Amino acid sequence: MIALNRKTIIVLIILLLGIVVVSWYSQTAKQQEYRILTISTTTSLYDTGLLEEAIAPAFKEKTGIVIRFIPKGTGAAIQDAKNGLADAIIVHARNKEVKFMEEGYGVNRKVIAYNFFVVVGPKDDPAGIRGLNPVEALKKMVEAGRAGKAVWVSRDDGSGTNTKEVVLWEMAGFDYNEIKNEKWFRCTGTGMGKTLLYTNNIRAYTLSDIGTYLKYYKDGLIDLDVSVDKGEELINIYSIIVVNPKKFDKDFEGAMILVEWLVSDGQKIIGEYGVDKYGRPLFYPIVDILEKGSGTLFDWIVKYGFIDDNGVMTECPKKYRYKADTVFFE
């Protein structure tokens, strides 16, 4: 039996305390040793692996700064930043981004990449929407749904994809909050990957970003087809917003280094990611198009990704710019 007198107890307690203090110290020491950026972001970017497999290592190699990505939906990512958790956010829901900046939490918004949303559904296309434009397709979807022929799945999680879906329903003339209570309309309340798996299981339709869809399709996890992929309404624009240094004492300079890198060297990495595995990029670099300043894609990006600043369309209105040497596209 262990001898247990007062002396041993005291020694044991001191030992325990010692271990705890040392581990605690080494934890904080680690944090000081590295320069760390915490970036809250969307699941659609994260689930493809672009952030942690391509961007984080390349950025660390170039600058020595470690990035921690916290994958959540766009809504939750913004909430994280409002709680002072993030140095910057990478998201894709323009109206939420504007609100985030309006409330004074974010500055220096830059668009960094784009791709397209797709409506995916079963191969036999029970709703008969293949090849239609998004608005027509959704109208037909409602008909088919009410007739009991097809089911629609929505993420309903306040994410960027979900925000896009709400807008698309609006364009088709339906109120999302009403229509989501109908019987053929199912809400998962979860990330893109899980929602795709669910949709696949019940042979339904859903709106997905092309990146996550391609990854899941090529990995053989789902056999849903792309039903609708044509239409400017489906463009999906990702942007980074730096947390306002006046609001929280975060690493503003570090976040700006990341912004600069994303719109310069990072563009190539974004454009190349996934090509070897999926035969095509999952995300497209955006800066070249903006520099060219014309063309259909440029018009779409301006229309769906820029913000109105007293009649001038810009990626970041003047009042939300802060100590930035960056050129903002207008």
Added chain:
Amino acid sequence: MTEYIIKGIQHAFYLIFTANPDVIEITLRSIKVSGMAILLTTLWGLPVGIILGISNFFGKNIIKGFFNGLLGIPTVVLGLILYLMLVPAGPLGFLGLIYTEMGISLGQAILITPIIVSFVANSIELVENDIKELAMTLGAGRIEASLAVIREAIGGVMLAMIAAFNRAVAELGIAIVIGGNIFVKDSALNTRVLTTAIQMYTTRGEIDIAIALGIILLSITFIVSIISNIIQSKLT
């Protein structure tokens, strides 16, 4: 139909036996984080448990009831509460614990505090009367008698710690909310542990690595339980 399961399991064993560095790292982190949680809990749970077991005072049963009630606290709720406390804008934000290994340890330590307190208090109470009287009749003072009781109850204390470890290492709610499942290769700041990794790889569809981690987690809890059984049989 079930081919992908068999393939997944095959590849899982391949990952385990070739000591895949990611798998090893995540496994070691799980053990480290939950082990730390046990140490932390011991600091405050053990004294509270001993006091509750040895002494008699007004309201003791209420406190014991309180800790018993907390035994089944849902981990996500605890995670949520801790998140609200630990975010930089929150009251404990200055600790800088959110999205760190130490943050998860702290959360798990709070989670298992009721287990330690209840187990320790109960096992002490079980032996208290007999031993105390015996010690007193043999001429021991109050403190010596109490020490004798604790010595007899030490097996129960170890069991409590083992049960607590299993609860900590297997929980997901706190690890995902406070840890954030962060993983960047070669970074010293990762917080991905077994449970969060299994969750993520399953939704990502990388079934083989999810199965590998699942097998490891099961083995850990299994081995720990076996050790607990051995201790128990040695005691009786």
